[in-house]
Each structure stands twice: as structure tokens, then as C-alpha cells.
Amino acid sequence: MIYGSRHHSPSTAGFLRGRDGRSRWNHGRHARGFRQGHRRHAARSETAGNRCQPHRTHGRQGLGAPAAVSAHPCAERERRWRRGGEGAATHARAWDRYQWHYERINGQYSTLYPGVADGLAALARAGYPMACLTNKPTAFAHELLKAKGLHGYFGHVFGGDAFERKKPDPMPLVKTCEALCTPPAKTLMVGDSSNDASAARAAGCPVVLVTYGYNHGEPIRSVNADAFVDSLTELA
Incomplete structure (x- = not known):
């Protein structure tokens, strides 16, 4: 898997995670x-x-x-x-x-997918700087991550109102790479939809998609991505 080359120090190896802590709704x-x-x-x-x-x-x-x-x-x-x-x-x-x-x-009827907390903890221990980029409003993203105990893993949290455009436009991803001080080519985008993959491709980031979550009702493995994982622990 790619999260930025291990030949670079943690300060220059970025890891971008799409969405909102890999949470799912209980309807x-x-x-x-x-x-x-x-x-x-x-x-x-x-x-x-x-x-x-x-x-x-x-x-x-x-x-x-x-x-x-x-x-x-x-x-x-x-x-x-x-x-x-x-x-x-x-x-x-x-x-x-x-x-x-x-x-x-916000977050009251959602639970984390298996492996999310363990995967993020392992990546943090390895020294990878991480950011959460989501189309959810920024204030709601902060509160959801806090409620699920994930907020501390991310140095930056950017919502759909943080920039002039949203995913799948590449601009939010490029801006997040700038915040992480990592070039797009050395920054891994981890997402769960074609929106995430499209933004990553246009920004020049490698992209890995998780096989859970949603993809607008379409098979996730039909999306153009570099790899697919069933759990974030596979990235650690």
C-alpha cells in the first residue's frame, strides 16, 4: 500500500482519509x-x-x-x-x-466499521500525518470525529464549506496536501466512493478505496483506484 514513501520522513509522508471516520448510519x-x-x-x-x-x-x-x-x-x-x-x-x-x-x-445512530480505530492508531504510531477531508460541513465533521474518538488522529479536518469547491473537484484535496506539507504524488487518499477516486486522480494522488461504505449504489470495485482494502488495518 502507498501512504507516501517510507524513504521520506513522517513530516513529508502524508495520508489523506476521505469521509467522516468510516461511520455508518443505523436508520x-x-x-x-x-x-x-x-x-x-x-x-x-x-x-x-x-x-x-x-x-x-x-x-x-x-x-x-x-x-x-x-x-x-x-x-x-x-x-x-x-x-x-x-x-x-x-x-x-x-x-x-x-x-x-x-x-x-449527528453521530447518535452511527457506529464505526471494524478496524477503523485500530487502523488509524497504527498509522499514527508509524508517524504518518493525517487529515480528514469530507463534503460534510466542517463543524459537523469535527463533532462526529470527537463523538467517535477519532478526532485526535487528524491534524486537519476540512469540510465541504472549507473551500470554494467540493469533491470530486480536486481543489480541496490539493489544499489539504498543502496543509499537510506533502506533495500530492506522496499523499495517499483513502476513500469509499467514486467521488474520492475522481478527486484523487485529478489532484495527482494515489488512491485506495475501502470496500464498505457507499458508492452511490454502484459496485466499488468498478471504480478506477490503485487498490481496495476491506479494513484500514490493511494499510498499517
């Missing part, structure tokens, strides 16, 4: 609460003669929280309003409420 109570919230919203909308159906944001994960909000069926109507000079305040309120709810359930 139990969170999903029920989400559906209940949708039903309340739908009832209010129907009273106003404007019903929006509950929906899923399948395929929008990994693109950042605003993408999930924008994927809602109501969003297209909202975009039409905004083009007409209306609805900006409604959109702002919806985004504020999304963040309010996200903050309160």
Missing part, C-alpha cells in the same frame, strides 16, 4: 423521526394547497448537505421561485432547520 429511530417530520411538513403543505411528498436522497450522499436539501422534490419549485426573485428566505429557513436537526442527531 432506526432517526429514520422514523425523519418520516414523521416529513408527514408533518406534508400536512402543512397540503393545507396550503402545495403538497410535497416524502422522498429519499439516494445517490446524493457524499455530495454535501446542501445537495440533500436541493434534492428534495420541493427544491425544484423553490428554484423556480428563486428564478422569479422569490423564495430565497424560504430556502434559507429550510437550510437552517436542516442544520438544526443534523446537529442534534
